Amino acid sequence: MIKCTLSEVQDVAITLAKKVKRGTVVCLFGNLGAGKTTFSKALIKELTGNEEATSPTFNIIQTYEGKNNHVSHFDLYRIKNLEELNYIGLNEALDSSISIIEWPEIAANMLPSDAIKVYINFTDAPDQRIINISY
Template identity: 35%
Template sequence: MTELTFQLNNEDETIAVGQTLARHIQAPLTLYLTGDLGAGKTTLSRGLIQGLGHKGAVKSPTYTLVEPYELDGVEVYHFDLYRLNDPEELEFMGIRDYFTDNSLCIVEWPDKGEGLLPDADIHLHLNYVNQGREIHIRALTDSGKTLLAAIK
């Protein structure tokens, strides 16, 4: 299994996909989230992070670039690279230090960090379809395939 697609009629369904991922996810794993502004990338991230046990709010790291969470033995790093002007800025923030054997890295707008980010295990693309949204999930590594098989 390398690809899945879900129709999402509302925000709750987007959060539910994130929570489903959380039930089966294991570090290390890198997820790329792509899609238009407002398509639901941060909403999906919120469902995933809260599904992993975070009890507080999940804010978009648009201005900080990364928001860390220590959850149940795994380090979760939520990146939003939308405002990144130059991928070299990632070198200055020590980007390589975030991608460890104990980390789950969720990267919104990964194209902004091209050349400095590790390859994704899973690529999630959200897009508008009529009044709702659609999420297309593609596994790019064996770890990604294992995750997709578990959520199928």
């Protein structure tokens, strides 16, 4: 368990970046506004050098190329059924890239058992978060 400020969420993501490689799946859990996208942006920046990472809320998937990494960033919040997951290419990305998945619950049966699970939760303080990471 890591207690941190919202800005320190980025530091946790940077530390995690050292542990991922092609085929790694990072699942992000938390309520709206908890910091999943903040975490994702920092992780993508560390992995690819891309400082313009955006939330894929409306696109559902964004991809980023780095010198040594290909990152697929998914936001499954608006996905309603499993058929849509096949349409957006989730299976292919799981094998060929580093996959970062916000709102992964609908895809639970498709995800590898060794997916890294990151839980970001609010605390009583508005700028504090508690992060739990399960490897």
